[in-house]
Amino acid sequence: xxxxxxxxxxxxxxxxxxxxxxxxxxxxxxxxxxxxxxxxxxxxxxxxxxxxxxxxxxxxxxxxxxxxxxxxxxxxxxxxxxxxxxxxxxxxxxxxxxxxxxxxxxxxxxxxxxxxxxxxxxxxxxxxxxxxxxxxxxxxxxxxxxxxxxxxxxxxxxxxxxxxxxxxxxxxxxxxxxxxxxxxxxxxxxxxxxxxxxxxxxxxxxxxxxxxxxxxxxxxxxxxxxxxxxxxxxxxxxxxxxxxxxxxxxxxxxxxxxxxxxxxxxxxxxxxxxxxxxxxxxxxxxxxxxxxxxxxxxxxxxxxxxxxxxxxxxxxxxxxxxxxxxxxxxxxxxxxxxxxxxxxxxxxxxxxxxxxxxxxxxxxxxxxxxxxxxxxxxxxxxxxxxxxxxxxxxxxx
Amino acid sequence: xxxxxxxxxxxxxxxxxxxxxxxxxxxxxxxxxxxxxxxxxxxxxxxxxxxxxxxxxxxxxxxxxxxxxxxxxxxxxxxxxxxxxxxxxxxxxxxxxxxxxxxxxxxxxxxxxxxxxxxxxxxxxxxxxxxxxxxxxxxxxxxxxxxxxxxxxxxxxxxxxxxxxxxxxxxxxxxxxxxxxxxxxxxxxxxxxxxxxxxxxxxxxxxxxxxxxxxxxxxxxxxxxxxxxxxxxxxxxxxxxxxxxxxxxxxxxxxxxxxxxxxxxxxxxxxxxxxxxxxxxxxxxxxxxxxxxxxxxxxxxxxxxxxxxxxxxxxxxxxxxxxxxxxxxxxxxxxxxxxxxxxxxxxxxxxxxxxxxxxxxxxxxxxxxxxxxxxxxxxxxxxxxxxxxxxxxxxxx
Numbered sequence: 001x002x003x004x005x006x007x008x009x010x011x012x013x014x015x016x017x018x019x020x021x022x023x024x025x026x027x028x029x030x031x032x033x034x035x036x037x038x039x040x041x042x043x044x045x046x047x048x049x050x051x052x053x054x055x056x057x058x059x060x061x062x063x064x065x066x067x068x069x070x071x072x073x074x075x076x077x078x079x080x081x082x083x084x085x086x087x088x089x090x091x092x093x094x095x096x097x098x099x100x101x102x103x104x105x106x107x108x109x110x111x112x113x114x115x116x117x118x119x120x121x122x123x124x125x126x127x128x129x130x131x132x133x134x135x136x137x138x139x140x141x142x143x144x145x146x147x148x149x150x151x152x153x154x155x156x157x158x159x160x161x162x163x164x165x166x167x168x169x170x171x172x173x174x175x176x177x178x179x180x181x182x183x184x185x186x187x188x189x190x191x192x193x194x195x196x197x198x199x200x201x202x203x204x205x206x207x208x209x210x211x212x213x214x215x216x217x218x219x220x221x222x223x224x225x226x227x228x229x230x231x232x233x234x235x236x237x238x239x240x241x242x243x244x245x246x247x248x249x250x251x252x253x254x255x256x257x258x259x260x261x262x263x264x265x266x267x268x269x270x271x272x273x274x275x276x277x278x279x280x281x282x283x284x285x286x287x288x289x290x291x292x293x294x295x296x297x298x299x300x301x302x303x304x305x306x307x308x309x310x311x312x313x314x315x316x317x318x319x320x321x322x323x324x325x326x327x328x329x330x331x332x333x334x335x336x337x338x339x340x341x342x343x344x345x346x347x348x349x350x351x352x353x354x355x356x357x358x359x360x361x362x363x364x365x366x367x368x369x370x371x372x373x374x375x376x377x378x379x380x381x382x383x384x385x386x387x388x389x390x391x392x393x394x395x396x397x
Numbered sequence: 398x399x400x401x402x403x404x405x406x407x408x409x410x411x412x413x414x415x416x417x418x419x420x421x422x423x424x425x426x427x428x429x430x431x432x433x434x435x436x437x438x439x440x441x442x443x444x445x446x447x448x449x450x451x452x453x454x455x456x457x458x459x460x461x462x463x464x465x466x467x468x469x470x471x472x473x474x475x476x477x478x479x480x481x482x483x484x485x486x487x488x489x490x491x492x493x494x495x496x497x498x499x500x501x502x503x504x505x506x507x508x509x510x511x512x513x514x515x516x517x518x519x520x521x522x523x524x525x526x527x528x529x530x531x532x533x534x535x536x537x538x539x540x541x542x543x544x545x546x547x548x549x550x551x552x553x554x555x556x557x558x559x560x561x562x563x564x565x566x567x568x569x570x571x572x573x574x575x576x577x578x579x580x581x582x583x584x585x586x587x588x589x590x591x592x593x594x595x596x597x598x599x600x601x602x603x604x605x606x607x608x609x610x611x612x613x614x615x616x617x618x619x620x621x622x623x624x625x626x627x628x629x630x631x632x633x634x635x636x637x638x639x640x641x642x643x644x645x646x647x648x649x650x651x652x653x654x655x656x657x658x659x660x661x662x663x664x665x666x667x668x669x670x671x672x673x674x675x676x677x678x679x680x681x682x683x684x685x686x687x688x689x690x691x692x693x694x695x696x697x698x699x700x701x702x703x704x705x706x707x708x709x710x711x712x713x714x715x716x717x718x719x720x721x722x723x724x725x726x727x728x729x730x731x732x733x734x735x736x737x738x739x740x741x742x743x744x745x746x747x748x749x750x751x752x753x754x755x756x757x758x759x760x761x762x763x764x765x766x767x768x769x770x771x772x773x774x775x776x777x778x779x780x781x782x783x784x785x786x787x788x789x790x791x792x793x794x
């Protein structure tokens with residue numbers, strides 16, 4: 001039996017890409033983990049979740065354990081709509097789809113808008129999981145670079161004008177993480193956000209706004225692109241992974257009803273009643289604004305420690321963007337191959353993510369690395385950067 | 398903005414099918430629910446789940462709330478492998494993929510094997526969710542009828558020979574629920590199971606074996622097709638929905654490593670650590686064999702009550718298959734349109750599922766209905782069938 005022969009051509013092509021999760025480094029258990037985009041362990045509401053499950057099952061008995069039936073499935077959606085409204089994104093019930101995290105949301109959006117002839121635009125660098133997803137559908141992925149102010153929309157405009165002039169296929173959508181970007185930590189200016197929407201209208205494409213970090217600003221949270229969108233061009237993806245707990249797998253899409261209906265058509269894992277009802281119960285009992293404030297304060301403190309340590313321990317040639325929120329610092333070290341550096345760093349007892357995984361053309365990313373300040377304690381962050389400094393210095397000389 | 402214009406052709410075509418979940422009837426809250434394929438409420442381990450979550454979070458703290466990290470994610474897979482082995486389906490670690498229920502598993506399998514030119518064979522009637530899934534990928538779905546002994550493999554053989562003679566595309570896979578079939582309750586004989594495998598080899602197609610009900614035999618559980626498969630042609634789909642709780646969304650695929658790797662490539666909702674680790678903890682504390690015995694005894698009792706009531710209250714012309722396990726009785730009432738009957742039945746206070754939803758060509762199903770004996774108490778089953786008898790009699794005369 002020829003197993004390969006059962007895969008259609010498009011699947012065979014996708015299986016030629018780098019394997020999913022290839023970027024996850026093998027890190028010794030006692031290493032300081034600056035590679036993981038995990039929330040701070042102390043801020044994960046483990047105790048509160050235990051209480052939420054107890055309350056849920058006491059009150060609803062077997063209801064959240066069937067396919068449908070728990071009233072809290074609707075309550076979770078209502079909570080999401082309430083948060084969207086607070087953030088200037090009012091919705092009706094047909095405009096929200098609860099998903100198993102942001103990744104499933106992005107994959108479903110790719111599923112309904114992309115075929116092998118479709119064109120997608122992504123920021124460069126961008127979220128590696130999103131790259132993996134889009135590469136499962138098309139090999140026509142166009143990258144537009146990021147700077148301190150986010151996506152360089154002038155370059156986006158140039159590319160679009162060029163393609164139009166040449167009669168090339170217009171993009172189906174632009175995938176962007178405008179706020180506290182993964183991996184660069186940068187935030188798109190409001191001017192550029194408006195420019196994105198103008199271009200979307202002019203060249204008739206959609207915008208997939210990934211806002212996983214959008215409420216994690218140290219000082220404030222910028223307006224989402226969706227909140228500026230008067231044309232229903234934005235498919236907004238939200239997530240509770242970074243503000244509550246990734247292990248619960250709760251995210252959502254907010255988009256025009258026609259698109260939500262199509263996403264629902266292809267979402268075949270059904271509702272997740274236990275996870276959704278547990279989350280709804282937890283949120284009932286949570287002072288969410290207070291929670292966001294605590295997260296913001298903690299992550300700002302950790303970020304400051306990391307930035308100060310980078311100043312102190314990294315050589316002059318290294319540079320980075322200063323984040324105003326989120327989880328990440330994006331570091332450039334000219335002349336260093338960060339993949340090779342990682343092997344030495346984990347030996348020294350610290351991890352990070354090599355930059356190459358965030359680029360479509362991985363050769364562009366060899367001098368970059370992503371550091372997460374979210375997971376480790378301030379003390380460990382300081383130690384970790386010191387260790388990183390040591391291996392960088394020994395790699396440069 | 399023309400919203401339709403953003404959908405590729407294949408998506409537009411799929412959106413012309415019947416909407417997902419169209420089959421879910423609107424049933425008054427106090428009606429006797431014979432339409433739902435839900436487990437018996439008293440057998441859903443609600444209390445045990447509460448304890449499992451408490452134990453899990455006490456022991457692992459934040460671990461099951463991150464993306465990865467809980468050792469119980471692996472433990473769940475080990476448990477599945479143990480159960481597969483007990484059932485004569487030994488595996489290695491690369492041959493199992495945990496999914497969010499059987500539906501996600503079926504959808505992923507469709508995703509990697511079907512494109513718009515692909516051909517799928519299904520039993521007629523078959524599981525309506527699977528029909529919905531396959532119709533999202535291709536419109537070349539071939540049906541082969543079922544009788545008391547399951548899929549009529551002679552008819553399958555004829556069809557395959559015919560297609561070969563005409564030079565038509567061979568099927569990518571056959572989707573079958575050989576054991577305690579949904580909706581008919583029938584079970585494929587071992588002879589036919591072997592015939593399926595012979596045909597799969599001869600005509601070079603795969604077999605998608607949906608075994609959601611496979612451990613719910615009243616007397617015994619037949620050998621799975623997978624356990625007879627010497628060629629790795631079977632993609633086996635298992636589920637804990639019918640034996641533990643559907644709201645947890647835990648299922649799996651057991652197949653050759655090459656196929657599992659491809660499924661993993663396209664599974665973009667990531668692991669579900671909280672649900673998976675909770676299930677692993679629950680199973681650690683569960684006498685699973687004892688649980689299966691209790692389920693079997695309970696469902697056998699309910700089934701007997703339903704069959705006796707059907708004999709008593711339904712007119713002579715009605716007929717049904719006698720199930721040896723599972724959740725369902727499939728009833729034929731010549732001369733009655735079961736969709737019209739449902740409106741009267743819910744008014745009377747009882748529900749069922751009209752047969753048409755289980756057929757690709759819905760006109761074939763108008764005289765059939767599916768009854769579930771799993772959810773309601775014996776007392777309610779008796780009352781429900783009595784009510785059903787009343788509306789059938791008044792519909793026939």
